[in-house]
Amino acid sequence: MTITNTFKDNNYKLTKIFFHSIFYALPLIALICIYFYPHYSIAPFLTPSIIHNSSLSSTSTHLTKEKEKLYEKPCDYTNGKWIYDKKGPLYNGTTCSNIKKSQNCIVNGRPDSNYLNWRWKPSECHLPIFDPNTFLKLIKNMNIVFIGDSLANNQMESLICLLSTISKPKLVPHIGTDSKWYFPSHNANLSLYWSPFLVKGDQRKKEGPPYNKIYLDHVNEMWGKDIDQMDLIVLSFGHWLLDIPSIYYEGDSIIGCLKCHDFKFNYKDIGFYDPMRKALRTTLNTIIERKVGKGNGIDVIVRTFSPTHFEGDWDKGGTCSKREPYRNEEKKLEGMDAKIRSIEIEELENAKEKAKKFGLNFEVLDVTKLALLRPDGHPGAYMNPFPFANGVPKNVQNDCVHWCLPGPIDTWNEIFSEMMKKGKYHAQREK
Numbered sequence: 001m002t003i004t005n006t007f008k009d010n011n012y013k014l015t016k017i018f019f020h021s022i023f024y025a026l027p028l029i030a031l032i033c034i035y036f037y038p039h040y041s042i043a044p045f046l047t048p049s050i051i052h053n054s055s056l057s058s059t060s061t062h063l064t065k066e067k068e069k070l071y072e073k074p075c076d077y078t079n080g081k082w083i084y085d086k087k088g089p090l091y092n093g094t095t096c097s098n099i100k101k102s103q104n105c106i107v108n109g110r111p112d113s114n115y116l117n118w119r120w121k122p123s124e125c126h127l128p129i130f131d132p133n134t135f136l137k138l139i140k141n142m143n144i145v146f147i148g149d150s151l152a153n154n155q156m157e158s159l160i161c162l163l164s165t166i167s168k169p170k171l172v173p174h175i176g177t178d179s180k181w182y183f184p185s186h187n188a189n190l191s192l193y194w195s196p197f198l199v200k201g202d203q204r205k206k207e208g209p210p211y212n213k214i215y216l217d218h219v220n221e222m223w224g225k226d227i228d229q230m231d232l233i234v235l236s237f238g239h240w241l242l243d244i245p246s247i248y249y250e251g252d253s254i255i256g257c258l259k260c261h262d263f264k265f266n267y268k269d270i271g272f273y274d275p276m277r278k279a280l281r282t283t284l285n286t287i288i289e290r291k292v293g294k295g296n297g298i299d300v301i302v303r304t305f306s307p308t309h310f311e312g313d314w315d316k317g318g319t320c321s322k323r324e325p326y327r328n329e330e331k332k333l334e335g336m337d338a339k340i341r342s343i344e345i346e347e348l349e350n351a352k353e354k355a356k357k358f359g360l361n362f363e364v365l366d367v368t369k370l371a372l373l374r375p376d377g378h379p380g381a382y383m384n385p386f387p388f389a390n391g392v393p394k395n396v397q398n399d400c401v402h403w404c405l406p407g408p409i410d411t412w413n414e415i416f417s418e419m420m421k422k423g424k425y426h427a428q429r430e431k
């Protein structure tokens, strides 16, 4: 589906508002990211106080028994629905102390908590509850690396919170990464590299040129130089390529731009879909070239696009005010969200064939649809502590891009965990 098609249908007005809000809201969120990014909490863990010991050990024994049954038929987690479940998450904003302030919604005073009680039910199979014990065993002696934007950080923090319910990680200083968490109990690391374009790029700056420079044929060496030390890479990108004026380079030449007419350049505006495709292709090819023959179960996961849910214009009080998931038929995956997801899946599938020849395994973590159905899972105004403590202010800042912790993003890691089980199982069988 193309945008042109979307504009033709009778949802024109809604779509227009939707796109309008995305294009104006993202620079705001981007700014928020710039300002808040270095400050995510590095406080030590208070204490992981939820210990699900009995359920864990029984899950582990069942695991062996159910292995064949579980892994013979691949499960499609893409399509399904959110069903109400009283049980709720494994952790909360008090038990996990490393949640970024702007995503710690309950602690910031968010009054409703129903959004914590929904489980993803894939259409044709069952998604097990996250089992920290099993996951830690699966990542034993591994360095799991998240590369990308602030949603990469959001997902990694969810994973750290889930795992720290049974094992306490240490924040270790490491040159190059933006944060690295070490689980001594299993000699496993979770690392984050900030690289919102994946490829090499200069982010626009207040003092510098007011546009991004993006080099589509080179990966960002901030992470590229460390590929050797990475056992599994989770890629997360998209939002930073959408709206900010950009100049695109290939080799030494400029091949086009995005929204650069204000700068009186003569470059052709080539939009963002093709550059996005190129950036991902360069990234996947570079990983293949540098990692030849060092396969380790799964080697690369592309996490698909995470939709935003602004209603109205962000600068005129636009919010994400829904307090329940959409039902399946209520919200279609279409327009930009669908297109970006397709690009990501196409590029991954192409690279996957090539990767296999080199002994590497690439997979998609397809979250676009399940995330699209969760307009209720964003911090909204509760990105700030108690935003309405003194009445309703004139301008309320809303984050309808990132996800509350705990929240729907924990589901991404439940699927991630199932992928790991399957990957490890296949890797062992092939040995």
Ligand SMILES: *[C@@H]1O[C@H](CO)[C@@H](O)[C@H](O)[C@H]1NC(C)=O
Binding pocket: 051, 053, 054, 057
């Ligand atoms: C967890 O269960 C195992 C085996 O059932 C037991 O040896 C261990 O002491 C338990 N740990 C805790 C923290 O309850």
Ligand SMILES: *[C@@H]1O[C@H](CO)[C@@H](O)[C@H](O)[C@H]1NC(C)=O
Binding pocket: 049, 050, 091, 092, 093, 094, 095, 106
């Ligand atoms: C968080 O979980 C702990 C342990 O289950 C519980 O004692 C505490 O009340 C919870 N806090 C919130 C804010 O829900």
Ligand SMILES: *[C@@H]1O[C@H](CO)[C@@H](O)[C@H](O)[C@H]1NC(C)=O
Binding pocket: 141, 142, 143, 172, 182, 187, 188, 189
């Ligand atoms: C994880 O990080 C720690 C601390 O930097 C290091 O000692 C250990 O070797 C690392 N382990 C893996 C598997 O990367």
